[in-house]
């Protein structure tokens with residue numbers, strides 16, 4: 001759901017001069033620090049850092065005394081914490097984060113080594129096994145002092161700056177280093193970040209904005225993966241670096257002209273420097289080590305891997321129900337139906353509109369879904385509507401006021417912003433009563449008839465349409481002007497689809513789909529009444545200038561990060577708003593979404609301890625994956641955004657929020673048949689598979705076009721066959737933190753030609769997806785990793801790809817077909833017969849696909865449980881873990897765990913068999929051209945160890 005942007009360009013007046021040191025903005029005279037008082041500890045070292053000269057007060061006040069704590073936490077994780085000795089700077093409140101407790105190791109056990117210079121203080125982290133320096137804050141001499149880095153801000157020294165409102169730390173990196181992460185971002189450079197001269201200036205400040213490129217968007221993830229491949233392409237190593245901080249910040253990646261090094265520079269608005277280094281040395285290991293710190297991803301219910309359908313603009317319960325019926329009639333599987341804010345009464349959370357979504361009809365509708373093995377997910381916006389007057393009995397607001405659960409102004413009055421309901425208040429997730437209050441609101445809603453299976457958390461950056469506060473209770477203007485929504489008269493979504501072709505769609509400019517007029521530039525969509533928001537005048541009367549914190553400038557910090565909206569309080573809660581624990585919004589802004597996800601997950605768990613909560617949320621932060629999945633936000637119905645969706649999915653694997661996907665077919669603007677066809681095919685191979693559309697745009701449910709319905713059925717058939725594989729990958733993610741979806745180089749780290757590949761991806765170790773990402777083509781180029789040493793077989797035909805080693809191969813990909821390939825050596829457990837729902841799919845027997853390697857071997861594993869239970873206090877779920885080992889013409893199945901698997905394996909397909917089986921029969925056939933043995937009519941019981949031979 002995107003938001004109204006009118007009136008947001010308001011510029012704030014100059015901030016009052018504050019009581020802190022005059023800022024110069026010049027870091028070149030900053031004195032740095034001297035290390036002394038070094039103490040070795042069992043697991044690292046402690047030392048003091050003292051300011052080495054006259055304070056520079058570049059963007060705030062230099063802090064004279066710092067402490068350095070270096071901890072070898074595990075053999076592959078090193079923590080370097082530099083904090084103010086006084087402990088006054090904001091630190092991430094670890095109580096709210098799923099972190100391992102008190103893990104300690106020793107320097108000797110670690111592949112990472114902390115090294116330092118005492119004067120001026122600098123440190124570097126090296127890899128013991130290779131001597132490689134991974135991160136290095138020492139001065140490097142540059143051929144010419146770089147004077148600008150992208151934005152004209154001087155990058156004129158490596159000055160290490162630690163001030164109350166500005167921290168700067170720079171590390172040199174190998175020239176043109178391969179760096180991934182540091183988002184959330186839609187980077188035009190692709191998954192690999194741009195580190196050229198004018199490389200990257202990434203800002204971390206959570207922002208509700210319709211998917212711009214190369215700017216800060218919904219979430220903040222100060223973590224990167226760096227991968228190094230030696231010039232011979234024979235050895236490689238990856239590591240990861242995480243800055244555990246919620247501070248608003250810029251990070252710069254650049255290679256100064258003529259320099260033989262690249263740089264990463266952090267510029268933070270506060271807090272402390274809390275770095276974690278992860279040794280890898282494979283990309284998958286480095287990502288998993290990060291996950292072991294920030295918390296493994298939440299268990300995902302089986303049904304959540306089904307197909308989800310949503311749009312803003314299903315205007316009543318019957319229109320919503322009609323989609324379910326139309327999907328069924330078209331034979332396109334639908335697992336989960338969603339509603340956007342259309343369902344709300346007065347656009348308020350935890351309500352339903354009595355006219356268009358009457359609660360009794362909603363209850364019946366959701367019960368119908370459940371009876372058909374389908375699910376329902378409604379939206380929950382972050383802000384809570386403010387009541388209009390004393391007779392306005394909106395319980396979540398009234399009880400929230402009573403329980404002190406809302407964000408306040410510095411003078412302790414309730415902070416009031418404005419979102420869809422008009423004036424709103426914002427839950428303070430740090431307040432002691434919030435979790436109980438929020439849980440009660442959710443439970444009341446569910447009990448009243450909205451018996452959801454999961455929740456969709458939106459607008460949690462948090463989004464607010466005023467610039468700063470809209471006023472205070474009793475002092476709110478009732479001057480309101482209606483806001484026109486997309487699809488309302490005068491605000492029609494009239495852009496022609498990117499792929500519009502008048503020769504095909506009709507010279508009149510009218511688009512018909514399957515014979516029905518669907519869109520023209522004079523299309524009028526049924527309107528709903530505009531709703532009231534305060535006018536710009538009110539929005540401009542912000543409440544800045546009242547500060548609890550007299551030392552810092554909370555409203556306009558001296559250093560200006562490159563927030564896409566400019567001022568930090570635009571389109572969100574003002575930075576001087578206050579939270580429980582004395583926290584101010586400036587410090588905790590980037591945590592709003594995270595805290596909502598944690599609170600909601602815990603509330604759902606409290607209500608139903610045995611059931612896995614399922615959440616999809618927009619604003620994310622490190623550790624979000626432990627509580628929630630993510631969708632990639634408000635994208636556009638354009639080919640570029642289909643392509644960007646792949647880097648988005650890859651980024652969130654690195655961020656340990658693997659349950660992720662884009663609004664398929666595009667959210668904003670009008671999609672077209674070809675784009676929607678290719679996108680429905682692509683997203684079937686992405687963890688979270690949802691089609692979501694904007695209000696007023698051309699309808700884009702997959703049944704609307706015959707070709708899209710057909711492509712979707714075909715892709716879902718593959719997806720549902722592969723569900724046991726997906727589910728196993730996600731069980732591994734939830735237990736081992738290994739990423740389910742992978743960039744190609746994550747699985748083939750020595751192959752430098754893969755470092756920039758982000759239009760293909762792998763699912764686990766064994767499935768390679770090569771989607772079509774451009775219009776008007778019937779083939780696609782893709783690289784087949786392994787440099788000729790891996791045999792790749794086509795999923796559909798089982799034929800071996802005649803791939804060119806190390807470079808692209810062109811594949812046939814007519815509309816409706818997405819190339820998918822299986823790596824040799826893989827043993828995949830599949831569902832034999834994809835059904836309409838995941839329940840039906842799971843009720844059918846299993847099949848095994850064994851793709852033998854050159855030695856006749858294959859290996860695979862599978863994790864099976866009931867698909868909905870949540871781990872108990874001991875962290876386990878009744879399950880069965882299976883291994884499939886193939887050699888010498890024999891399959892051996894071994895299992896562990898008490899979960900009873902009801903479905904047997906009914907069919908085994910073996911690929912790569914060169915000698916015909918000895919006992920060919922009705923149930924054992926052999927196709928010499930494919931080297932394929934088909935064994936049918938089986939009933940292998942997965943509750944027992946078994947072997948099966950065909951040789």
Ligand SMILES: *[C@@H]1O[C@H](CO)[C@@H](O)[C@H](O)[C@H]1NC(C)=O
Pocket residue numbers: 064065
């Ligand atoms: C910093 O530490 C030194 C030595 O302990 C002490 O003398 C000095 O007062 C401290 N400065 C501040 C600003 O705390």
Ligand SMILES: *[C@@H]1O[C@H](CO)[C@@H](O)[C@H](O)[C@H]1NC(C)=O
Pocket residue numbers: 101102
């Ligand atoms: C972790 O270590 C601290 C300091 O030694 C101690 O107070 C705390 O009880 C420990 N926590 C756990 C869970 O062991």
Ligand SMILES: *[C@@H]1O[C@H](CO)[C@@H](O)[C@H](O)[C@H]1NC(C)=O
Pocket residue numbers: 197198
């Ligand atoms: C970097 O940006 C500056 C300023 O816009 C420009 O003069 C310079 O040519 C750019 N350098 C490169 C390598 O593009």
Ligand SMILES: *[C@@H]1O[C@H](CO)[C@@H](O)[C@H](O)[C@H]1NC(C)=O
Pocket residue numbers: 230231232
């Ligand atoms: C590349 O290979 C050559 C010859 O084997 C070796 O001498 C050289 O050290 C290797 N280079 C790197 C960067 O490993």
Ligand SMILES: *[C@@H]1O[C@H](CO)[C@@H](O)[C@H](O)[C@H]1NC(C)=O
Pocket residue numbers: 316317318355356357358361
């Ligand atoms: C939905 O359709 C039913 C059957 O036609 C009708 O009784 C009901 O009023 C409709 N509900 C709404 C909200 O329009």
